[in-house]
Amino acid sequence: MTDTGNKPVSIALTNCSKTFPDGTRALEPLDLAIHAGETVVFLGPSGCGKTTTLRIIAGLEEPDAGGKVLFDGVDVTHLPIEQRNVGMVFQSYALFPNMTVAGNIGYGLKIRKVPDAQIKARVSEMLAMMQITRLADRRIDQLSGGQRQRVALARAIAVRPRALLLDEPLTALDAKLRDTLRLEIDSLLRSLGITAIYVTHDQAEAMALGDRIVVMEHGRVAQIGKPREIYQRPATRFVAEFIGTMNRLTGSVSNGTFTCKAGGIAWPEAPSSATEILFRPEDIRVVESGEATGLKGTVAAAFFLGDRTRLFVDVGEAQPLVIESTARRDFSHGDRVGLAIDPRGLLVL
Amino acid sequence: MKRRGLFYLQLGFTLLVCAFLVVPVFLSIMAGLTVNYFVGIESGLTLRWVMEVWNGYRDTIFLSIGLSLACLAVTLVIGVPAAYVLAKRQTALTRALEEMLVLPVAVPGLATALALIVTYGSLSGFRTSWAFILVGHVLFTLPFMVRSVLAVLSAIDLKTLEEGAASLGAGFWPRFRDIVLPNCRQGILAGSLMVVTLSMGEFNMTWLLHTPFTKTLPVGLADAYASLRLEIGSAYTLVFFLMIMPLLLALQAFAKPRPAKFVAEDAE
Incomplete structure (x- = not known):
């Protein structure tokens, strides 16, 4: 079974803006509704606010006063990430160097005080799913970039999160591996049926993975739509020129x-x-x-x-x-x- | 030939090191084991002087061990969290704090000790207890613990690692226990050995801070050299060596960098 065990969650942001302590406005007030089980890609150049939005959804940042984050209609704005039950994959993977591959994948379950036998079973299941069973006892510094990526995905999914958040997960890899893993992530997200939010600056990745794409520019949403709509009916010049050739x-x-x-x-x-x-x-x-x-x-x-x-x-x-x-x-x-x-x-x- | 010239230069340097480092140590140890230093080795070898040191200065040895362990405990409790905060919050204030922490190393130990005596010398219960020396030692060794842990913490992406752990459901304490501490283990170990070694050998400050009842090993050593036979002083050096050498060797072992591993992408 590759189910997440939890019903996919719908996520809503209302009036979420973000101003950093130094006064930089990273995000203008934003309203966004993400349906349960859909894959939404935040796409834009660096500094457009896509990662900030993801971090607000994750619970790693709080929106400015007045902003709200709702999971299935429940206000989670002030809930820290550890209480939101979201799986997260970081650009740098953030794997724990002091643990083995299996230790990394099982960590979330250990924190949840799941019995050892069940942890072992779930970890084996994850290893098999990501085809990295033979790496179970390796240390993180003994893994290649692509292997680390798979471990990071397995670790995030192992806890059966309500939503999966991916922050430029393929950026650190070379082009060929990126294509392979993009395909794997795509089929993984489809088979899990999980609500997924994927941040990238790569339009090809966005087109391939997203049910819907949120194109962002200067802390604002430029357009939200299906890949085909965004490509064929761009709402602004920015969107038209950022995606594909015009x-x-x-x-x-x-x-x-x-x-x-x-x-x-x-x-x-x-x-x-x-x-x-x-x-x-x-x-x-x-x-x-x-x-x-x-x-x-x-x-x-x-x-x-x-x-x-x-x-x-x-x-x-x-x-x-x-x-x-x-x-x-x-x-x-x-x-x-x-x-x-x-x-x-x-x-x- | 050029290589020959270099060879003699290296040989000369090695001999110099021997003459000033190894030979004096060896002679000092031998002096501590010789029946009569002025007669020479012909007078025979003995453990008599070592035993006299043991009988006369046993207390200083125990006090030094106890003091250095107490010093270690305090620097661990203060230093590791301090390094954690310094690593996580890089502001002008934390940078200033980091610099100030190092001051007791730059300022002569005698000055620090004098300042402590001027300020707290009148609290007689405190002044006469070993805790008074402990304060001095902590001031002196704390930056070594903080620096050593901070160096390791700065080398890893602590913020993202913690965010990763938090995303898996770990709150602050589990994160600290499972992620932060294990990943700065090397720094804590190296810092600990440094602190114990430094505390054990500290003389400058301790010499001013001690009382006749709170003599540490190095202070006792000075005392022995100044007032007793040369053989006893040398035997004292031998005892000091036996205590400090294992620590130094351990320090060396932990300081060894781990070889970086190259991993090729799998063709899958």
Whole structure:
């Protein structure tokens, strides 16, 4: 069994802000509802308040006066972390160097005065689940980064917490291992059905793991939504540019056409006030020769990636457009190409 | 040849160390075991002087042991929590405190002792008890305990370790017992040996603080050298050596750094 033993908890923050003693405002007043059993990812650049929010939920920080943290509707604002029954995975893992792997995993149960036999059983179960049974008697300084990560996860889950909080758990690992462990964490969270909050600055991690993503900027929530919504309908320029690649054209609208330096785009629903449009690389393509087109540009760089070619096309803007082309065609620097944009992918922010 | 030059330099240095460190110690010990030092080793070897030291100064030995253990107890009770607080709260105040703790080491022991006598000398019950010396020794040895524990605590990410333990349900005392203390064990051990050794050999301060009834081992040694036969003084040195050497060796063993282990990522 990999159940957590406890019903997943719903978490609500109301009016939670955080000002540090030196006067720094880490978090503007925030309201947030996290459903029981869902995985929410806090995403943003460093200093955006995502870790502070996690620490307020964990009970490692208290919000400024007036803020409230509710677990299943019960006010836990002033309850310290040790009484909240949350599992936490730290960026540095925070494994105890004075204990073995098994000792680390069993510590939470020992504190809860669980009988030794039950601790042993639960620890073996955790070791098996994380596929680290052979490491049970190792000391922490005898483990690699990926192994430490697994021990930290096992330790947090062993106590059957009401919620699992993960603070940049993969940041300290190299790229290849990160991909493997991301997959493992994803299936772990799905199988546990636990309420999980995952903090990261890596948008790919956020997209892969989150049921919902909370994008944060300067201590504020920029947008909350499903990964697809965040990607396709970003609420602000910040969100649009932080997640994925965004192309930009400047110009003006008249008679259902957006006109820029490189030409015109037919866009019947164009808001008349638009002076700048944004779109994703997958919403623009290079047209076949002979096809009618309103936009033209010059290839500034082309990178053949095997399954596709990444093109940087100069259209007279400050930044070249990024285009992913799957055409079986050899692009080279200086080629004049016609471009077509799917108006459904156009955004005005 | 260059290497030859270096070799002779090293040999010269080694011989110098021997001449001033090893030989005097050896001769001193021999003097304590010789029947008549002025006649020389031909006069024969004896344990008579050692026995005389034992009979005449037994009390100073016991007082020194008791004093150093009491000193250890006090520095543990004050020093370990102090180091913990200093490690956890890095503010201007704690930094100032940390500096002030070291003052008794920088200020001559005689000055500290004089200040104690000027301030508390009139409390006759206190002045004549061994507790008066204990205060001096604690002042002198406390920074060594604090520094040694603090060095270990600063090297680990104490804050996150404690947060990790708290997230698993451990309150302050279980955290302190299960995480903080075991992880600064090396520092506590090294600090303890340092404190006992220093307290055992402290002379400057103790010489002013002691009374005829509260003589410690080093004070007794000075006394023996000043007023008795050279052989007895030397035998005294021998006794002192026998007591302090095991401590120094243990100190050396604990101070040895643990080799760092390199662990490669598993290909899984």
